[in-house]
Amino acid sequence: xSGVTARDVWRxxxxxxxGIAGIIILAGLILMSLLTMSLIPLETFREWTNPxxxxxxxxxxxxxxxxxFLAEDMPEHQILHASGSESADLGGVYLYSETFELDxxxxxxPGGFIYEYEAEYAGAPLLEMTVLRPDGMRLDVLSRPLPPxxxxxxxxxxxxxxxSAIHKNLVLGSDSFGFETDFLAAxxxxxxxxxxxxxxxxxxxxxxxxxxNEPDGHISGSTLVIDGKVFGIMGTDELRRDLVVGLLWGTPxxxxxxxxxxxxxxxxxxxxxxxAGYRGKMVDESMMRFNDIVYAxxxxxxxxxxxxxxxxxxxxxxxxxxxxxxxxxxKVSRSMALQIKxxxxxxxxxxxxxxxxxxxxxxxxxxxxxxxxxxxxxxxPAAITTEAGLSFLGLGDPLFPTWGSxxxxxxxxxxxxxxxxxxxxxxxxxxxxxxxAFVFIGNALDAIxxxxxxx
Amino acid sequence: MGLKRYVAxxxxxxxxxxxxxxxxxxxxxxxxxxxxLKQGVAVQVREEIAHTPGLAASFESxxxxxxxxxxxxxxxxxxxxxxxxxxSPQRLGLSMYKILVLDFGYATFxxxxxxSAAVGDIIAEKLPKTILLFTTATVIISLIGIFLGALSGSKxxxxxxxxxxxxxxxxxxxxxxxxxxxxxxxFAFAWEIFPAxxxxxxxxxxxxxxxxxxxxxxxxLITIVLIGFGAWAxxxxxxxxxxxxxxxIFAKKTMGIPRRRVIYKHALKNAAPPIVTILALSxxxxxxxxxxxxxxFDWPGMGRLYFEAITxxxxxxxxxxxxxxxxxxLISIFIADILYGYFDPRVRTAQ
Numbered sequence: 001x002s003g004v005t006a007r008d009v010w011r012x013x014x015x016x017x018x019g020i021a022g023i024i025i026l027a028g029l030i031l032m033s034l035l036t037m038s039l040i041p042l043e044t045f046r047e048w049t050n051p052x053x054x055x056x057x058x059x060x061x062x063x064x065x066x067x068x069f070l071a072e073d074m075p076e077h078q079i080l081h082a083s084g085s086e087s088a089d090l091g092g093v094y095l096y097s098e099t100f101e102l103d104x105x106x107x108x109x110p111g112g113f114i115y116e117y118e119a120e121y122a123g124a125p126l127l128e129m130t131v132l133r134p135d136g137m138r139l140d141v142l143s144r145p146l147p148p149x150x151x152x153x154x155x156x157x158x159x160x161x162x163x164s165a166i167h168k169n170l171v172l173g174s175d176s177f178g179f180e181t182d183f184l185a186a187x188x189x190x191x192x193x194x195x196x197x198x199x200x201x202x203x204x205x206x207x208x209x210x211x212x213n214e215p216d217g218h219i220s221g222s223t224l225v226i227d228g229k230v231f232g233i234m235g236t237d238e239l240r241r242d243l244v245v246g247l248l249w250g251t252p253x254x255x256x257x258x259x260x261x262x263x264x265x266x267x268x269x270x271x272x273x274x275x276a277g278y279r280g281k282m283v284d285e286s287m288m289r290f291n292d293i294v295y296a297x298x299x300x301x302x303x304x305x306x307x308x309x310x311x312x313x314x315x316x317x318x319x320x321x322x323x324x325x326x327x328x329x330x331k332v333s334r335s336m337a338l339q340i341k342x343x344x345x346x347x348x349x350x351x352x353x354x355x356x357x358x359x360x361x362x363x364x365x366x367x368x369x370x371x372x373x374x375x376x377x378x379x380x381p382a383a384i385t386t387e388a389g390l391s392f393l394g395l396g397d398p399l400f401p402t403w404g405s406x407x408x409x410x411x412x413x414x415x416x417x418x419x420x421x422x423x424x425x426x427x428x429x430x431x432x433x434x435x436x437a438f439v440f441i442g443n444a445l446d447a448i449x450x451x452x453x454x455x
Numbered sequence: 456m457g458l459k460r461y462v463a464x465x466x467x468x469x470x471x472x473x474x475x476x477x478x479x480x481x482x483x484x485x486x487x488x489x490x491x492l493k494q495g496v497a498v499q500v501r502e503e504i505a506h507t508p509g510l511a512a513s514f515e516s517x518x519x520x521x522x523x524x525x526x527x528x529x530x531x532x533x534x535x536x537x538x539x540x541x542x543s544p545q546r547l548g549l550s551m552y553k554i555l556v557l558d559f560g561y562a563t564f565x566x567x568x569x570x571s572a573a574v575g576d577i578i579a580e581k582l583p584k585t586i587l588l589f590t591t592a593t594v595i596i597s598l599i600g601i602f603l604g605a606l607s608g609s610k611x612x613x614x615x616x617x618x619x620x621x622x623x624x625x626x627x628x629x630x631x632x633x634x635x636x637x638x639x640x641x642f643a644f645a646w647e648i649f650p651a652x653x654x655x656x657x658x659x660x661x662x663x664x665x666x667x668x669x670x671x672x673x674x675x676l677i678t679i680v681l682i683g684f685g686a687w688a689x690x691x692x693x694x695x696x697x698x699x700x701x702x703x704i705f706a707k708k709t710m711g712i713p714r715r716r717v718i719y720k721h722a723l724k725n726a727a728p729p730i731v732t733i734l735a736l737s738x739x740x741x742x743x744x745x746x747x748x749x750x751x752f753d754w755p756g757m758g759r760l761y762f763e764a765i766t767x768x769x770x771x772x773x774x775x776x777x778x779x780x781x782x783x784x785l786i787s788i789f790i791a792d793i794l795y796g797y798f799d800p801r802v803r804t805a806q
Contacts, residue, residue, distance in 0.1 A: 289468065296472040298784045300746055301761065301777050302479070308765050309483045381628045388630055389747045393762060407633065411751065416636040417651035419644035428633035435628025443624065 009370055012448045022377075022440025029434055033252035045249045048401040054240040055158065056223070058111050061231035063422050072107025077228030080206075087218070094215045100206040100224045104134075109188045109199055111227035115142075115208070118156040118221045124148035125212030129159075131190055134202025139173045139190060141206075142166050152216075161186040161227075187227075235422040237406075238413040246401040247426055253402050254384050254434050257318060261383035262376045264322040269329030270372055274364050276330070277337030278356065284334070291330050299324040303386070307395040314397040317390065321383055329375050333368055340364050370449035377442030381435030388431050403427040465792045469785045474551070476781045480774050481550055485541035488770045491563065492537055500528045559775035564767045565760070574775040577760065582779065585745055585756030588672055592679040593738045599684040601723070601730065604691025609718045611696060623689035626682050631744060635678040635751040642674060649674040652753040675752040683737075690733060694726040701725070728795070735791035 013019045047053035058077045067073045085098035115129065129142040142165060146155055159166070162185075170189040174181045178195045193200040206224055210217050234243040276287035306320045340346060341364065349359050390396060391404025392411065410416070410423045481488075504510055504524060514520040532538055539546055553560070559574035567577040607616035643651035655667035698704065699722055707717045749758030757776060764772035 292468050293472050293475055296469060296785055296788055297476060297479075298777075298781050300744065301780050302476075304746065304761070304765055305480060305483050305773065305777070308768070309487065385628070385630045389632065389744075392630075392632060392747060393750060394766075407636070411636065414651075416639035416751075417643055419640055421640050424633070424636050424640060428630065428637070431633065432625075432629045436625065439624055439628050 006370075009445070009448050013444055016444040016447070018440045019444025022437045022442075022444065025433060025437035026441065029251055029255060029437060032248065033255060036248040037252060040245065040248060044245050045401060046399075048241065048246060048249070049398055051239055054236075054242070055114070056116075056225050057236050057240040057242055058227040058229070058231045059236065059240050060238050060420055060423075061111065061228050061236045063233055063235040064230045065233070067230060070107075073105070074108050074229040075104075075106040075110045075226070077231045078102065078226045080224040080226065082208075082219075082222055085219075089215070092213070094212050094217060096210040096212075096218045098208050098219060098222065100208075102204045102206070102224075102226060103202070104191060104199075104204055105201050107199060108229060109185075109191050111229050112161040112185070112187050113227060114161065114225040115159040116157075116223050116225065117159075117208070117219050118154060119146060119210060119217065119219045120152060120154050121146065121210070121212055121214065121217035122149060122152045123212055123214040123217075125210050125214075125217050128209040128211065130207050130209075132205040132207065133190070134200060134204065135194060137194065140169050141186075141190070142169060234426055237409060237420075237423050238415075239409065243406070243423065243426065246406050247403070247430060249401045250403040250406070250427065250430060251434075253314070253400055254388075254431070257314070257321075257387045257402075258380040258384040258434065258438065259376075260318045261321040261325055261387075262379040264318070265325030265379060265383075266329050266372050266376045268322065269326035269375075270333045270365060270368060271360075272326065273330035273333030274337040274360055274368065277334035278341050278360055278364060280338075280341075288331075288334065291327055294324070295327045295331075297324070300386075300389070303390055304393065304395060307390055312395050312397055314400050314402075317387060317397065321386060325379060325383065329372075329379075332371070332375075336368055336371070337364055340367055370445070374442055374445035374449050377438045377445055380438035380442075384431060384435055403431050461796050462793060465789060465796075469789050473778075473781060473785055477551055477554060477774075477778060478547075480777045481541065481547065484770050484773060487768065489537065489541050491768075491770060492535075493532060495563075496531050496535065496537065497528050500524065500531060554774065554778055559778075560771045562764075562772045563769045565763060565769050565772055568755075574771050577772065578757070578775055578779055581755060581757045581760045584668075584754065585749070585758060587668075588675060588749075588754060588756060589679070589738065589745060591672075592676055592683065593734070595676070595680050596683040596687055596737075597730075597734050599680070600687025601691050603684070603688035605695055605718055605723055607688065608692040608695025609699060609714075609722075616692070619685070619688045619692065623685035626685040629682060630747075631678060631682045632747045632751045634682055635675065635748060638674055638678050638681075639751075654753050654755045672754070675748060675754050678752075679748065687737075691726065691730060694729055695722060698722045698726045732791045732795045735787045735794060738787050 056079060061077060062074060064076060067076075080100045080102060082098040083101045085096070088095045088097075119125070119127070125146050127142070127144050127146055128140075130138055130140050132138050142159060142163070144165065149155075166186045170186050171181050174189050174194075176194065177189075177192075177197075179197045181189050184192070190204075191199055208219065208222070210219055232242055232244050234247055236242055272287065272291075276284045276291075303320055303324070307317065310316065346359060346363055349363055387396070388402065388404030388407070391402050392408045394408050394412075396402055396405045396408065398405075404427075406427045407424065410420065410427075413420075415423045501524065504527075514523065536546060536549075541547065541550070557575060559578070561572045562574050562577060565577060566572050567580045569576070569580070571577070603615075603619050607613065607619040610616055639651045642649045650671055652671075655664060655671050661667075695718075699718075704717060704722055707721055708714070712721075745756060745758030746761050747758070748754070749756050750762045753759065757780060760772065761776045761780070763769075764776060
């Protein structure tokens with residue numbers, strides 16, 4: 001332990017394949033955090049728990065790359081903008097219409113659709129939506145009067161494919177189909193072959209008509225979102241959130257939690273243990289009894305109570321985790337301090353009348369630094385998994401998208417029993433990967449600085 | 456210091472810990488507890504008045520009636536001693552004494568499966584299931600771990616050794632509950648072999664209940680064992696490597712005793728003390744983790760009870776469950792300490 005300089009440690013560390021692997025993974029994670037923090041706008045991270053922000057995303061969509069492995073492509077998410085619009089005067093009735101064109105080439109039905117629009121009108125116009133299918137059939141999708149107004153006013157709305165009126169229209173319109181459509185979802189009726197019920201490929205034209213008895217009624221800023229069944233690199237969850245955003249933001253958060261907790265615990269434990277060992281006698285005895293008590297406290301139940309009764313802020317959580325983290329380190333550094341304080345130079349410093357604090361911080365603690373670094377690396381994974389565990393119980397900070405909270409949401413929506421693997425596998429893999437990086441580094445360092453393990 | 460004094464000092468420390476835990480728990484939930492108890496009294500008084508016919512009509516004005524109600528509530532609060540805060544010596548003493556004699560009171564929201572609201576009944580119903588799951592898991596983990604550890608410890612650098620060691624390192628950074636979710640995806644969704652929820656659907660008095668319980672236990676059990684045995688095997692391996700370098704092993708080998716016998720009889724016997732000690736400790740450690748593991752699988756044990764109590768803030772259950780969990784935790788630490796002291800005389804004679 002003594003006489004191991006930083007340079008010695010690094011020279012030996014370079015020869016450890018495990019240590020190098022750990023460093024490479026860690027560097028990758030740090031790079032990922034930096035890219036996230038600089039490239040992804042901070043709003044996405046604040047908006048993580050705001051459902052309104054995610055409405056134009058598909059629901060529980062698989063990652064887009066699964067299409068590579070599938071014979072028939074799953075539909076990708078498409079946000080359509082009006083391809084043309086026109087106004088006409090039909091003799092007392094004014095018509096404004098816009099069309100959306102969709103070339104549908106997928107082997108599966110879309111997950112739904114949302115028509116979002118903003119209409120400016122006077123009077124009480126009628127909004128009508130029809131779709132012209134590749135087989136030439138035209139289906140009525142929706143026909144609804146807009147709220148009547150006297151003066152010109154704006155009205156904005158989102159029409160979901162789950163609307164019961166849409167379903168009713170489509171069931172009525174599809175009576176010539178070769179199969180029963182009563183229990184099919186709206187998107188499955190629109191996009192199915194009238195004979196076989198299989199998805200029908202080709203060009204679909206959605207037409208929106210606004211009939212009004214006053215002129216100048218028009219629609220602006222409208223989009224037709226065709227919900228995909230695949231989206232992005234990581235897919236989306238039940239709340240339509242793009243999982244890649246949560247996973248990326250989770251990286252700096254996990255690194256922060258892991259490092260803050262372990263550095264805090266190791267520094268506290270080191271100073272506490274060395275002080276107890278250095279002072280000895282009654283001070284040592286009473287400090288070690290207190291250590292015993294904290295050691296025997298059941299950590300998880302207490303963390304749960306602390307999170308529930310005091311606060312689940314991520315910064316306080318770091319503090320709570322430190323309460324239970326310093327104990328083991330304190331025990332080991334005490335016994336190391338007991339050995340070091342009998343060495344000649346410590347006794348010499350004492351005889352020279354050096355203050356206790358100077359002896360502890362200048363002569364004893366530097367000797368323990370290699371051990372401290374190894375301990376920091378080794379205790380990071382436990383900190384990360386414990387925080388993830390608390391988040392998984394729903395006790396995490398709701399303002400931060402941590403990996404544990406993604407898994408909490410997954411568990412709440414029964415993702416495991418429903419087989420939504422893309423919601424479960426990546427966050428856990430990230431937790432494990434981060435833990436592994438530090439385990440590798442820690443084990444490699446420990447093998448160098450811990451004489452007991454040298455063979 | 457003899458073994459007796461060693462035991463006595465450990466008992467004293469652990470009893471101190473138990474008291475500190477209780478005090479901390481009460482301190483953390485105490486202020487909420489006061490509010491809930493007072494609200495409970497108010498609700499009770501209003502209900503009683505509503506159920507006394509003619510009482511409300513006998514008052515001349517609404518103010519008089521309200522005054523009567525608030526007076527009654529105040530009197531009741533005084534009678535129950537709730538006018539003093541939870542940290543007053545009497546109430547703190549009373550709460551601690553009650554819990555010490557295992558009188559946990561009644562739950563605010565939760566009930567046991569048989570319908571009892573007594574916290575003691577609820578815990579008595581859940582505790583055996585947690586013990587069943589985690590003791591079985593620990594036994595299986597230690598059996599696999601000791602066998603694999605002895606095997607790889609006796610052949611350092613072999614394929615078995617390298618696989619065991621890397622498995623131990625890798626599995627230690629996976630959260631148990633996450634592996635549980637993966638196994639649910641695999642075995643309850645992809646191949647429908649085991650149920651995703653570990654609570655049996657048939658009532659507890661059905662003759663098939665035990666079978667159903669064991670069947671539902673399989674998936675959580677596999678999860679805990681899968682994540683646990685690697686670390687164990689690694690630990691046993693390291694002890695074995697140490698013991699196998701001792702002179703007496705060389706002596707046995709040169710005497711011509713078969714290699715297998717040397718490893719499993721002589722070497723393992725000498726590596727036993729630390730192994731047994733850590734076994735007791737790991738059992739207690741897994742009890743804490745039960746809160747999350749049971750939440751994933753919906754296993755009807757103490758962990759899920761604790762989680763449910765936290766979600767609805769059922770304070771008597773929280774206090775009772777913390778006490779029982781701590782007590783179990785401490786008992787296993789105590790057993791570990793005693794075993795350690797028994798096996799290693801240096802511990803009790805030191806200082």
